[in-house]
Each structure stands twice: as structure tokens, then as C-alpha cells.
Amino acid sequence: MNDPIPTPAYFVDSDSGDGPAAPILRPEDWLAAQRDQSGLLARAAAATGRLDAMLAEMSPDACKGAIRRLALIEVESMLWAQGTPLQREEIGRELMDARAGTDLDAMRLARWGLRRLEGQGALPDLRGFLGLHRQEGSALAEPLAQRPVGTAFDEGAAEYLAGHAAMAEVEPVARAPGLRAAWRIAELSAPECLTEPACWTGRDMAEGCEVLKFVPLGRGGRRVWVDGGPPVERMRRHLEAVLQGTTEARRELRRILDWAVRARDATAPIKGDNPARVIDVLAAHPLMTTAMVETSTGISRDTAERLLARMHAMGLVREITGARRYRLWAAGG
Secondary structure, three states, X not given: OOOOOOOOHHHOOOOOOOOOOOOOOOHHXXXXXXXXXXXXXXXXXXXHHHHHHHXXXXXXXXXXXXXXXXXXXXXXXXHHHHOOOOOHHHHHHHHOOOOXXXXXXXXXXXXXXXXXXXXXXXXXXXXXHOOXXXXXXXXXXOOHHHOOOHHHHHHHHHHHHHHHHHOOOOOOOXXXXXXXXXXXXXXXXXXXXXXXXXXXXXXXXXXXXXXXXXXXXXXXXXXXXXXXXXXXXXXXXXXXXXXXXHHHHHHHHHHHHHHHXXXXXXXXXXXXXXXXXXXHHHHHOOOEEHHHHHHHHOOOHHHHHHHHHHHHHOOOEEEEEOOOOOEEEEEOO
16 A cells, blocks of 8 residues: 655645744645635635536536637636737637647647646646656657656656645635645746646636636736735735636626627517527637538528628627638627
């Protein structure tokens, strides 16, 4: 039987009188910070619950599309904070093979981040979550060469997960700032890569949610994905970002619902139910090609093209030009 993994040193109170000063990542410090910010924690948790409930009320297809919509916004914010800016439309075009012609490394990270925020990858399997193949040598491409490999990575991952277990009494939505710091100390990612720990902790914060795959921080995340200071200050800034991110996420989903109502009113004079079908599809998915609209609605290609062109002329849909034969469509004028 394997020996239990000890709690890592950076999560243990090492102030024994003859040792170094106690590190800042002691679980009791984060519990104290949580108590200090209990009012803000309650508001952030309630906002997260309202977002989860809003998604739960949607149809499975609409819920999946809404999570993709929020994940695009989140990855866009992460990449901007990391200094590799990509717009969500560029990421969406790349996902649909309408090549965006942008930074290939950043786009690969964007694709990885979207998959993880949508639920792929088990959190306890850090090697699998990060998409790493076990390798003992150092012949790795950048930026993978800047993280431990082989046994060294496994040891860092084991220490990080032990630290996560030590934070079990801290509420899921509140423990991310401590875990992001622990991730950097364990050197699980290259120093400049904040997207990987942000995706892992985003997923971890959604523990206990019914359908929400990750807790979005959006623009607010740029203030906390790389953070410093005492735990109580980190906790406050983080919970403010949760409150802002989840509120803005609900506002974005409400914007799409309101758009669908306006679009149905505007297209009411058009005979038949084809306009309503197109509106439902565009409300459920962030980006659609004409062919996808055709398939999802069951209408002909010619009808789909005519309706999309007419709705574009009415200011109801946006065309996001892809490459070659691709024309991508999104809700909103």
C-alpha cells in the first residue's frame, strides 16, 4: 500500500521556532480570510448559483451553446491577461476551421482552454488535464520545456493535489487564489502561462454546481489571475472578480435572450416559421456557418442564405467573415 502523500511544505505551518517563517499558503490563513470576507463570499456564491440556475433552465443544446459562449469570453480574457491577445471571434473561426491566421501557439492554447472549460479533462489527473505525455528527457518544445517533466512533474502534481485536499474546508468558489499561488510554486506550468492554472481553478470553483462547468471571471480575472499580497486581500479581489464575472455572464446570456425576442418581433411579417428556427439556432450557438444553420434548422441551403442575408440587412445578425468559402454568423447587429 502506498504511503499517504504528505501535505506540501508551502501549505504547512513551519513556524516552529527554529525553522523558517510560516509560508503564506497555510490553509488556516485562507480560512481566516474567508471568514473576514464572509459577506462578499455570500454574494459571490449567490451570483454563481443564479448563473447555474439560469443555465439549468435551458434546453441541453442551448445550455451547451451558452457554456461555449461564456468559455470563449473567458479564454479571450485569459489570453489578453497573458499578453497573447486573441479576440473571441478569431478563436471561434479557428474552431470551425475558418482559419484566423493568427499566433498558432496562442490559438492552440485557446483551443485547449475551451475544451477544458467545457468540461474535458479530469481535475485529479493533472498530466491528462494538461495534455502531457510522460517524458523523462528535456527535448521538449517551448513552453513545455519550462515545466518539470517525468518524475519531477509527477511529484509536483502530487504535492499540488495534496495542497488542494488541505484546502477542503475553504469554499470552492473561494479557494482559487491560494491554489493559483500553489500552482506557481509547484511549477506545473511555464512561468508566463496563466491560462492553465486559471482553467483548472475555474473548473474547481464550479464544484457542486448543477450544470455550470466553470465559474467565469471574465474581465475581472485580469486583476487576479496573477496576484500577490496577504491572503485576505487576495481573497477580497478574487471574490470581487467572481461577483463581477458571474454577473456579466448572466447579463450576456440575458442579452441573447432579449435579442431573440426582438428578432422574432422584427421578422414576424416574414411568412412561415423558418425565421424563428434560424433565430433559435443563432441564440443557442455563438457562431454558425450557413451550412450549420441549414442542418440545425432543417431548411434548404437557399432558404438559409436568403434569411441570413435578409436578417443581416435588418441589423439582426452579424457576419464574421471566415476564409475562402466560410461565412460565419452570430446573433446581434
